Amino acid sequence: MGANTTTIIADSRLGGQRWDRMIFGHFIEHFHTQIYGGLYEPGSPLADDRGFRTDVIEAMRELKAPVMRWPGGNYVSDHHWYEAVGPNRIPSYNKAWRVPEPNTFGTDEFIAWCKAVGCEPYICTNGGNGTAEEMSNWVEYCNGRYDTRYALQRQQNGNRKPFGVTYWGIGNESYGDWQIGAKTVAEWGPYVAESAKMMRAVDEDIILSAAAVPDTEWTLALLRAAGRYLDLISIHGYWDHTHQVNEPKDYLTCMMRAEEPGQMIERTRHVIGAAGFTDKVKIAFDEWNLRGWHHPDGTGQDKIDARDLNDLPETYTMADALFSASFLNACLRNANVVTMANVAPSVNTRGPIFAHRDGLVKRTTFHAMKLYVDHVRELMVPTDVAGPRLQHGARSVATVDAVVSKDGTGSTITLVNRDPVAAAECRIILDGQVLTGAWSAIILDGDSPDAFNSIDKPDAVAPRSVTMKDAAGSYSIPPHALCMLQIPA
Numbered sequence: 001m002g003a004n005t006t007t008i009i010a011d012s013r014l015g016g017q018r019w020d021r022m023i024f025g026h027f028i029e030h031f032h033t034q035i036y037g038g039l040y041e042p043g044s045p046l047a048d049d050r051g052f053r054t055d056v057i058e059a060m061r062e063l064k065a066p067v068m069r070w071p072g073g074n075y076v077s078d079h080h081w082y083e084a085v086g087p088n089r090i091p092s093y094n095k096a097w098r099v100p101e102p103n104t105f106g107t108d109e110f111i112a113w114c115k116a117v118g119c120e121p122y123i124c125t126n127g128g129n130g131t132a133e134e135m136s137n138w139v140e141y142c143n144g145r146y147d148t149r150y151a152l153q154r155q156q157n158g159n160r161k162p163f164g165v166t167y168w169g170i171g172n173e174s175y176g177d178w179q180i181g182a183k184t185v186a187e188w189g190p191y192v193a194e195s196a197k198m199m200r201a202v203d204e205d206i207i208l209s210a211a212a213v214p215d216t217e218w219t220l221a222l223l224r225a226a227g228r229y230l231d232l233i234s235i236h237g238y239w240d241h242t243h244q245v246n247e248p249k250d251y252l253t254c255m256m257r258a259e260e261p262g263q264m265i266e267r268t269r270h271v272i273g274a275a276g277f278t279d280k281v282k283i284a285f286d287e288w289n290l291r292g293w294h295h296p297d298g299t300g301q302d303k304i305d306a307r308d309l310n311d312l313p314e315t316y317t318m319a320d321a322l323f324s325a326s327f328l329n330a331c332l333r334n335a336n337v338v339t340m341a342n343v344a345p346s347v348n349t350r351g352p353i354f355a356h357r358d359g360l361v362k363r364t365t366f367h368a369m370k371l372y373v374d375h376v377r378e379l380m381v382p383t384d385v386a387g388p389r390l391q392h393g394a395r396s397v398a399t400v401d402a403v404v405s406k407d408g409t410g411s412t413i414t415l416v417n418r419d420p421v422a423a424a425e426c427r428i429i430l431d432g433q434v435l436t437g438a439w440s441a442i443i444l445d446g447d448s449p450d451a452f453n454s455i456d457k458p459d460a461v462a463p464r465s466v467t468m469k470d471a472a473g474s475y476s477i478p479p480h481a482l483c484m485l486q487i488p489a
Ligand code: AHR
Pocket: 029, 072, 073, 074, 075, 172, 173, 236, 287, 292, 293, 294
């Protein structure tokens, strides 16, 4: 066994951790072309009579999307739900994104869209310039069962039955001065407690999150004041910071960040524990993406137009796919505390689906997510991974990242080889036995670390089925690859 071999020891005799499918969740925001010109395009030959793009719905179904968080994001810090329901929609100016908002896609449309996709709606309320009153009225509009003001309004808008929205969030990144109506540490906890109390007074069965951050000052104060009302705290991560300047980082620089999601989860777990809420409050990692969205500061049209740069196809390479795989591995490894995660966003900007006027492109991240959705099995098996590290400048990460899952029909060994040029040799020990023999596998690698899909070449990166056979007890994983190795029981 060479020094370059990674050893993966998975032992289901030590137990297994169930995980929540909500970690394959989604997020969509009223930002640039995510909603308008993305999933919603009335008049498009690709849209149904409600204006929903049917190709987007089909792609979301392929991803078996379990949940969709909406309407923001920063946007929600200046969104007032009552402006976007009913027959008379008046455009408003959204101060968070500094653009006009037509308000033609609102709560009724969002719920109908989630039904079409088959996912749970997760509504993030306005914790910026909104109020506890406004949030609880929104719960009444959606879930109210009596003939009371907002429930009646829903009925008059054509929805007799309550929407039954289970997942609700209070605020988005309310600690950040980029939010309209940002809060201080001292303000946030009491504000969340009051909002949660009023929302639960309308529907006590909702599952509720609040904006948090993996730091003790903000989140301890939040949990001490409001933890008793909460099921989840919401944290966000983007690792390639391109807000002001759209210069996406190269493959190796991105790979060096691939262990950071796990570190963020650990920090958050400790804060929850320090507040005494282990087992009561879980983590919703409800915005995540390797690359931050590009939206340079300013109100000029040039700044708005610059948002188009988010959709340059060459941005979304194997770096994005493998970072996403590493992120999902971190959630799966921490499945006892992370019970939801939402890729941000789903459609356009940095999303796995690029919807253009004539169709859509499945970016590399689409394929990575789909492999997880389709192949990770119901129990995470306790797994140790030991092997060489990939170096770049002063930083390093494990060359191979792996998780092992199992159900009654077999095991899936999920392997990520982050090395851009060299195959990784992997020795796999399952329940005490060295794995040998030929097994089916699905590999996503593309022909280079920088490979990407585009309108011209939509299938440059696509999963391929192979048979993998050991050589002297070790399996060779191609460079820059995600590999799902299937071992039947
Ligand atoms: O850059 C996009 C934004 O990222 C989302 O609106 C916000 O929640 C996060 O800061």
